[in-house]
Amino acid sequence: MGYARKVGWVTAGLVIGAGACYCIYRLTRGRKQNKEKMAEGGSGDVDDAGDCSGARYNDWSDDDDHSNESKSIVWYPPWARIGTEAGTRARARARARATRARRAVQKRASPNSDDTVLSPQELQKVLCLVEMSEKPYILEAALIALGNNAAYAFNRDIIRDLGGLPIVAKILNTRDPIVKEKALIVLNNLSVNAENQRRLKIYMNQVCDDTVTSRLNSSVQLAGLRLLTNMTVTNEYQHILANSISDFFRLFSAGNEETKLQVLKLLLNLAENPAMTRDLLRAQVPSSMGSLFNKKEYKEVILKLLIIFENINDNFKWEENEPAQNHFSEGSLFFFLKEFQVCADKVLGIESHHDFQVRVKVGKFVAKLTERMFPKSQE
Secondary structure, eight states, X not given: OHHHHHHHHHHHHHHHHHHHHHHHHHHHHHHHHHHHHHHHOOOOSOOTTSOOXXXXXXXSOTTOHHHHHHTOOOOOOTTOOTTSHHHHHHHHHHHHHHHHHHHHHOOOOOTXXXXXXXXXXXXXXXXXXXXXXOOHHHHHHHHHHHHHHTTSHHHHHHHHHTTHHHHXXXXXXXXXXXXXXXXXXXXXXXXXXXXXXXXXXGGHHHHHHHHHHSOTTOHHHHHHHHHHHHHTSSSTTGGGGGGGHHHHHHHHXXXXXXXXXXXXXXXXHHHTOGGGHHHHHHSBOOGGGGGGSSTTSOHHHHHHHHHHHHHHHHHSOTTTTGGGGGGSOTTBHHHHHHOHHHXXXXXXXXXXXXXXHHHHHHHHHHHHHHHHHSOGGGO
């Protein structure tokens, strides 16, 4: 009888040890797959113009069951030692809790599935996870769930009423770039709501500072630019970014194509508001701005930049504001546009561009620039 009991204990120990090895394997494999997925990037399907009806951010793959399973990492308490009866029970409870958390937080995103939409009670639990947890993998999963649900208009109100805005905004102070990016995506989805924008405006300066100081072309920087673009769709809060326009021009000059286009969307929102014209003209622009007008630059970048310049030119009443010209410093966008010969040479340099639309747009811009910069009364 005693021998059989010893054999049973040895067998149980081997089984539990094998299970522990498998958990360690899954943990290592899950972290590796997480890194690979984050390396691929992806900004989601949120519409930066402010209309994201039906849009959703989904960082989970519906085709890879093992990938989702590997993310369900089980963290055992220190007293759950292998080979003891109490430890076995503690480990079983930990696995059950992890399974419940995975099912509640890491729901797969499917446009045709009702399971994607969390109830207010479930949203409250996810917000509690965001508020109380300090583990990055839990925060990341919870923020992804919030981002998916914030893509629905009715959930934006619910998350706000549950006190979710300051809870998510607090995550912006984290040093983990992956978690910070997910928090920015949630706020971006939530900002497509007038009341949410009114409450999120107090975080715009922090988001702006984090965006311009983040690593160039990083996911955090792009997520911050998207949020600021959404917050400036209307004219109400654009003045908050007035002192950061020079930084946006710097990002535009130094960034890659994706960063350039995202900065241009933001600047285009500002340029369409006549009240922001002076702030735009006062902004310092890099000396390399003129070199952007060349054949090698992307067509979409050139066209959007010309539209911004045209809007500024149209909104600024040159005759009425002539006395104010002395208030603009050297190196500002005002002087960049005023120096017609230099600016025209840069622009005319791409009149031989292979794209017809670019050539037409350049011609119209030069004509408007000539007419408004040198009115007949000043000749």
